[in-house]
Amino acid sequence: MPTSEPRDLFPGALEIMVLRLLQREPLHGYALVQRIQQASNDLLHVEEGSLYPALQRLLKAKLVSAEWGVSSTNRRVRIYQITRAGTKHLVTEVSRFEQMLNGVSLVLALGGGDA
Amino acid sequence: MRNLVDLLRRRHSLEGLSDEIRAHLDEKVDALIASGMSRADALREARRAFGHVGRIEEAGRDVWRMPAFDDALADVAFGFRFLRRSPTFAAVAVLSLAIGIGANTAVFTVIDALLLRRLPVLDPSALVVFTRHAADTGEPSTLTFHEYDELRSRTSSFAGMLAYSGGDGSLQPGATPVTGAGEPIHGGRVSSNFFDVLGVRMAVGRAFTPVNDVKADPERSVVLSYAYWQRRFGGDSSIVGKPVIVFRGMPFIVVGVAARGFTGIEPDHDTDAWWPVANVKSMAPERLAGWNVTVLARLKHGVDVPHARAEATLVHARIAADEAIARTDWTDVRRRRFLAEKFTVGPGASGIADATRARFSQPLYVLMASVLAVLLIASANVGALLLARTTARRRELAVRLALGSGRPRIVRQLITENVLLAAIATAAGLALVPFALRILLSYAPADVAAGLHTAPDLRTLVFIVSIAFASAVIIGVLPALRSTMALERELTAGGHGVGAPQHRARAYRILIATQVALCMSLLVVAGLFVRTLHNLRGLDAGFDRKSLVLVTVNNGAVTAPVARQILPALEAIRGVRSGTFYANLGLLGGGTSTSDCIVDGTSPTPSDEVSCVIMQVGPRFFETTSTRIVAGRPFAPGDEPPGASVAIINETMARQYFGAEHPLGRRISGAEVVGVVRDTKYTSLRDPAQRMIYRPVGPGWAVADVRFALHTERSVAGIGAPIRQAIADAGVTKKATAIESIAEISDATLARERLLAEVATSFGLLALLLACIGLYGTMSFAVARRTNEIALRMAIGASRATIVGQLMRESGTTVVLGAGAGLIGTFALSRLLSRLLFGLEPSDPATIGAAVLLLAAAAAAAAYLPARRASGANPVAALRAE
Numbered sequence: 001m002p003t004s005e006p007r008d009l010f011p012g013a014l015e016i017m018v019l020r021l022l023q024r025e026p027l028h029g030y031a032l033v034q035r036i037q038q039a040s041n042d043l044l045h046v047e048e049g050s051l052y053p054a055l056q057r058l059l060k061a062k063l064v065s066a067e068w069g070v071s072s073t074n075r076r077v078r079i080y081q082i083t084r085a086g087t088k089h090l091v092t093e094v095s096r097f098e099q100m101l102n103g104v105s106l107v108l109a110l111g112g113g114d115a
Numbered sequence: 116m117r118n119l120v121d122l123l124r125r126r127h128s129l130e131g132l133s134d135e136i137r138a139h140l141d142e143k144v145d146a147l148i149a150s151g152m153s154r155a156d157a158l159r160e161a162r163r164a165f166g167h168v169g170r171i172e173e174a175g176r177d178v179w180r181m182p183a184f185d186d187a188l189a190d191v192a193f194g195f196r197f198l199r200r201s202p203t204f205a206a207v208a209v210l211s212l213a214i215g216i217g218a219n220t221a222v223f224t225v226i227d228a229l230l231l232r233r234l235p236v237l238d239p240s241a242l243v244v245f246t247r248h249a250a251d252t253g254e255p256s257t258l259t260f261h262e263y264d265e266l267r268s269r270t271s272s273f274a275g276m277l278a279y280s281g282g283d284g285s286l287q288p289g290a291t292p293v294t295g296a297g298e299p300i301h302g303g304r305v306s307s308n309f310f311d312v313l314g315v316r317m318a319v320g321r322a323f324t325p326v327n328d329v330k331a332d333p334e335r336s337v338v339l340s341y342a343y344w345q346r347r348f349g350g351d352s353s354i355v356g357k358p359v360i361v362f363r364g365m366p367f368i369v370v371g372v373a374a375r376g377f378t379g380i381e382p383d384h385d386t387d388a389w390w391p392v393a394n395v396k397s398m399a400p401e402r403l404a405g406w407n408v409t410v411l412a413r414l415k416h417g418v419d420v421p422h423a424r425a426e427a428t429l430v431h432a433r434i435a436a437d438e439a440i441a442r443t444d445w446t447d448v449r450r451r452r453f454l455a456e457k458f459t460v461g462p463g464a465s466g467i468a469d470a471t472r473a474r475f476s477q478p479l480y481v482l483m484a485s486v487l488a489v490l491l492i493a494s495a496n497v498g499a500l501l502l503a504r505t506t507a508r509r510r511e512l513a514v515r516l517a518l519g520s521g522r523p524r525i526v527r528q529l530i531t532e533n534v535l536l537a538a539i540a541t542a543a544g545l546a547l548v549p550f551a552l553r554i555l556l557s558y559a560p561a562d563v564a565a566g567l568h569t570a571p572d573l574r575t576l577v578f579i580v581s582i583a584f585a586s587a588v589i590i591g592v593l594p595a596l597r598s599t600m601a602l603e604r605e606l607t608a609g610g611h612g613v614g615a616p617q618h619r620a621r622a623y624r625i626l627i628a629t630q631v632a633l634c635m636s637l638l639v640v641a642g643l644f645v646r647t648l649h650n651l652r653g654l655d656a657g658f659d660r661k662s663l664v665l666v667t668v669n670n671g672a673v674t675a676p677v678a679r680q681i682l683p684a685l686e687a688i689r690g691v692r693s694g695t696f697y698a699n700l701g702l703l704g705g706g707t708s709t710s711d712c713i714v715d716g717t718s719p720t721p722s723d724e725v726s727c728v729i730m731q732v733g734p735r736f737f738e739t740t741s742t743r744i745v746a747g748r749p750f751a752p753g754d755e756p757p758g759a760s761v762a763i764i765n766e767t768m769a770r771q772y773f774g775a776e777h778p779l780g781r782r783i784s785g786a787e788v789v790g791v792v793r794d795t796k797y798t799s800l801r802d803p804a805q806r807m808i809y810r811p812v813g814p815g816w817a818v819a820d821v822r823f824a825l826h827t828e829r830s831v832a833g834i835g836a837p838i839r840q841a842i843a844d845a846g847v848t849k850k851a852t853a854i855e856s857i858a859e860i861s862d863a864t865l866a867r868e869r870l871l872a873e874v875a876t877s878f879g880l881l882a883l884l885l886a887c888i889g890l891y892g893t894m895s896f897a898v899a900r901r902t903n904e905i906a907l908r909m910a911i912g913a914s915r916a917t918i919v920g921q922l923m924r925e926s927g928t929t930v931v932l933g934a935g936a937g938l939i940g941t942f943a944l945s946r947l948l949s950r951l952l953f954g955l956e957p958s959d960p961a962t963i964g965a966a967v968l969l970l971a972a973a974a975a976a977a978a979y980l981p982a983r984r985a986s987g988a989n990p991v992a993a994l995r996a997e
Contacts, residue, residue, distance in 0.1 A: 029135055030142040048143070049166035052136060053174035059128045060178055068131070073145060075138045078131060 014046065014054045015063075016097060019082055019090040022064060028077035029055065055080060063089050125179035132175050136168060186524070190531035197532055198539075204504070208497040209540045211885050212586060215490030216544030216579070218878070221551035222482050223578045228382060228567040230476055231574060234466045235376050237314025238413075241274075242463035243423065245410040245431075250455035255469055260392065261404035263306070264329055265434045266412075272423035274415045275312035278328075278392060278408035279467070280304045281381050283562075286388060287361035288347045300343070300387040301562070303379055304408075307391050310338070310373065312413055313380070319344075320355040320371030328393050329403065336390065337367040341375040343387040362390065380411065383468040384566040411463050424460040431458045446711050448725060471563050477951060478867050484944075485640065485878045488633040490582060492882050494589035496889035499626040501533060501590060503896040533591020541583040558870035560863070623893050627886075627926070628933035634879075634886040635937025635970055640944070641872070641879030642962035643952055648872040650954035651865055657795030658702070659741035663857035664831060666823040666838055667699060670850045673821040675812050677847050678733060682823065684841040690829040695740070696733035696812070699820040701797045702740070703860050712808055714772055715782040727768060727806035728797055731816060736809070737763075737792055739826045745769075747779045747790030754789075756813040762786035765794050768806035786810065799864050801953060820852070831856045871951060883970065887977040894926055894978050898985040905985050915986045922982035923975070930974045934967065 021027060021035050033048050058064040063086035069079040082090070140161050147157035165171070198205040233239040245266070246255045258266075263278040270276075281303045288298075303309075310322035318341055324334070337360050339348075348354050358366035367390065379386030393403055414423055435458075439450045515525060556564035571579075668681065678696045686694040700708050712727040736742075737749045745766060754761045762783055769778045769791045778788050792809070796802045827834060835854050842851055862869070898905070905918055941948075945957030955962070 028138075030139045033139075047166040048139070048164050049136070049168065049171035050174075052132065052171055053178055056128060056132070056175040056178040060124070066128070071138070071142065073142055075141060076134065077138045078135050 012093070014050065015058060016090065016093050018051070018054060018058065018080075019063065019086055019093070022080055022082040023087065023090060026079050026081040028069070028071055028079045030071070030077070032080070058086070061085075061089075122181075129176060129179065132172060136165075136171065140165060140168075186527070187531065190528050191535060193528065194532035194535040198536065201504075204500060205536070207888060208500065208536055208590075209543055211493040211888075212490070212497060212537065212540030212590070213543035213547060214881065215486065215493040216541050216582060216586070217547030217551050218486040219483075219490050219582050220545065220548045220575065220579050221555055222479065222486050224548070224552060224569050224571065224575055225555055225567065226479050226483060227572065227574050227578075228569050229468060229471060229479070231465060232382060232568065232572065233464045234313070234380055235315075235378075236380075239464040240462075241414045241416075242313075243412050243414060243420065243460050244463035244467060245412065245427065246459050246461060246469075248457040248459060250452065250457065255473070257407045258410050259404065260328075260406040260408050261438075262431065262434055263408055263410045264404075266410065266427060266430060269430045269434075270423075270426055272415055272418045272426045273412040275308060276410060276412040277309045277312040278306040278410055279309065279380060280392060280406065280408045281379070281384065281386065284362070288359065289361060290357075290359055290366060301379075301381075301384045301566070303381075303386050303389045304392040305389050306408075309389060312411070315377050316374045317371040318374050319352045320369070322371055323391055326391075328391065334370075334391075335365060335367045336370040337362065338371045338373055338389045339369055340373055340378060340385070340387050342378065342385065344372045360388070378568075380466040381468055382466045382567065383471040383563040409467050411467070420460065420462075427460050428458050446713075446725060449711060471559070474867055475559065475870075477947070478871050481640070481871065481947070481951065482874060485637055485875055487582075488637055489878050489882050489885070490586060491589070492630045492633050492885050492889075494586040495626045495630050496885050496892075497536065498590040499623055499889050500892045501536075502623065502626075503893055530591050534587050537583055537587035537590060540586070541579070545579070555870075555874070558866045558874075560866070623897070624929045627890055627893060627929050628936065630882075630886040630889050631930050631933025631970070631974065632935075632937035632940060634882040635934045635966065636940045636944075637875070637879040637882045638966035638970060639938070639941045639963055640948065641875040642966050643948060643955065643957060643959060644868065644871040644875045646955055646959065646962055647951070647953045648865065648868045651800045651868055654796075654800050654954075656703075656800060656861070657742060657793045658857075659826070660857050660861055662826055662828050663740060664825045664827055664829075664834060664838075665702065665704070665853075665855050665857060665860060666825065666842075666851050667820050667853040667855075668823065668842060668849050668851055669820045670848060670852075672817050672819055673849060675814055675816040677849065678812070678816075678821050678823075680847055681842055681845045681849065682733065684845040685823055685825060685838065688825075688827075688834065688837045688841055690827050690834065692826045693735050693739045694823055694825045695736040695738075696821050696823045697736065698731060698816075698818040699822050701728070701730050702822070702824065703796060703798060703800070703857070703864050704822070707798055710784075710808075712768075712772075712783050712806065715785065727808050729808050729810065730797075731810050731812050733812050736824075739824050740795075741826070742795055743793045745791045745793060747788070749790060750809075750811045755811045760786045761789045761811070763790040763792055763809040764788055765792055765807040765809075767794050767804040768808060771806060783808065800861060831859070867951075868953070883973055887973050890926065890930070890974055890977040891981065894922075895981040895984075898922060898981045902985065909986070918986040919979070919982045922985065923978050926974075926978045930971070930978075934970055938963065938967075 017036055017039075018032060021032060021039075027035065029051055033046065033051055036044065036046055055064070055066075058080075059066060063083055064080045065083050066078045066080050068076060071077045143161040143164065144154070144157045147160055148154060152160065162168075234242070236242070245258055247258060248255050257280075260278055263276070267273075267276040281301065284300060284302045285298060286300045286302070305323075306328050307323040308325045310317070311325060315322075317338070320338075322338060323336060335358075339360075344350060348359075352372075354369050355371060356368065358368045360367045360369055373389075379389075392406065392408065412423075412427075414420070435454060435456070439445070439454055442450070445453070512525060552569055556567070556569075559567075666685070682694055682696060685691060698708070708729050709726045710729045711725050712729075713725055732750070734750065734752070737744060746769075747763070750761070750763065753759060764772070764778060764783070772778070772783070773781065778791055781788050786808075794804045795807070797805065797807070825834075825838075831854055838854055839851050842849060909915070909918060941963075942958065948957045
């Protein structure tokens, strides 16, 4: 299995990243994609389009809200903002994510008794 | 509710998703161009990085999906498209179901209003009603006030017992009597405890003070119904306690207004006012004792009906025995008949409407059965057509099944379509109900039609929902399950689309046979009723049923001198050949008056039947009514009592009393028989021949209503005004309250028969039409499906006639089986029917023969057309099409 290719995300990862980015400032879709790629040093492969269903999911769960505004390139775009519920959700998700990472690291640390 | 909020948010969120995506792509392209890419490359790269726009949008929509809700919406939309694509089918289906549902609802509404609805009183189920039944005919009659009084004081099972006597009268709002200012009302004479026993509250004022109705001199008081109070007094509560109603020339004090919604205890009449039964000027105690009243009683808490019945029956038997001994003037026969009468205790929860119920309850049940049959036919019909269509859609359904749509999903789709159809039909049917009700009620007497409460109640709603549901199940659910099951089997078995599986053909056959059976029954029943009406209309009533106009006159009692004063004025009207008068009894109206008639010089044995119908008549009665004199002479001037005592008897009486002997000159109860006339019908055309005796009106004669009979060729419309004028000019304070032709009156007595004949015929023909549509539709479909087979057989030499013959034989078997089942069903109903028929038996061969012929002709036509069309197909073209 080739390892050099960018990895697919596990379910829910995109949402967490979106929430984290929105926690800093309100952003529109394209800007969000840019930030994710910059922040992850292009290690993460995100199909740009997949951001939009994720945003709809967050809207439905009322974790973000949206308002129409104008982008820096003077286009009419929807600008997303994290809600109070979104902030709370992010905290729990991040701690769950870290727990999971810890768990995975512990298992991986057992080392290679390749048998 | 949450669904709805989500629906709104979804709309808001999804709106603009496409714009947002477009903006994203534009920004990306700009950025790529800025980094040095060509425009074409930038476009390609932006799209690649983004992914499939359509799929992304779909994924965005998916986020908001509410699967059950969205699927249902899609199904409904699909269903509408399906109906719109086949407008003829949709129209036939919706219209036939709508007529079925509308007619059912209307008939049930009337049944509910007349027979089922409970009185709006306290705990109606604890009420019972006492009735007396004649031993021989079972004819119900009321009790006397004396019996009521005795029952009340001598029983212990009842918490209360009331007496009631309803009737039409006239009241005058106002404090002083004004001649001729009375207006017709429906009133109730009641025992003073009436409202207490029923537990009806007063909207204003108080109920009657309970007193001993026999002994006490009751106050002249009246309780008004809420509706009358609103209508006449505008709901003015200051009238309570004041004498503002004039009844029989005397002021009555309005003591109270009954609670809104209480319209009395007669479901077929709205009562406007109640007053104590003893509260009538002429009501001497003896007269009150013999007054006919309906008796309602409320069971004591914890006492059951059998116990109460046992006690009341026992007590009543004792009361009757005392009465029979006390009446020394009675003959033994009369006494025995009186003692043989049956006393019954029945449920009183839905009030009293004996006359209307006796006349219409059976016809209503027959109608209910007929309209249910029509609905069943319509549903089966639509079901068969849908089944045919579903089968025609096999390719579409098979593709969807094969593509992985689950069978439940497809079944749900099909059911949605059918339920949609049923829902539209139900809505349309309910829109028809007011018209259907108007038609039905036009057969009832006007006062009954106005009195019945036909606003839908809970029971009606439950009924509507049930029949709508049942028809939806018949038309939709079963065919949907069947056809998809069959499809799935075919798919798994790798079946090819030629030829229908055997079991589906059987489903059609059963549907068609059921329709034909129901249709056959309806046609036979309709035929029987039509012939019954025909028999009664053509019946010789013994008097002239064409050129007679009857004028009812009252405004207080009418005496012989007053009648004699009016008569010449009426006879002077142009076009009136002769006129006469009589009490409002007989000639197909009013009640009957009977009396014991004994031939002088004989002493009848106790077992002899000696009662006869008596009619007191004015001058020229037989001439005016064209009643033929068989022997002797008509009444002549000078025959009137007290100067003379003469009588004229009818043929039945002459035959039964005198046999072969000559009746003229003999004396009956002191009166000399001077003539014999033909038998006439008295109160109804169904009357059996009965003994009748006519006497001239004497000077002491006084009746509540008098009827004048005028022999004239003029129409009621033409002669009405002159008649009113003549009475006004006669110098009496009387008015004509009704002017009717004898034809109208005899037709009114046939209301029940007309209702059955006309409505049953309409439904019979409708059923026939529906069954033919069903047969035609399924036959066309079956033939179309077998085009290949037919073409093949014609190609190898079968003649067109052979093909048509074979196809018709196949559906013929189904029709014959169905018709046979229908006839058997009719025989099963014959006992119920025979009581409604006249002059023929339920097995009347002519009627059955005609119905069979009609059905056979219609079915043959419906089957022949598709068969012929199929056999006309070009074999080569048909085979090539495969």
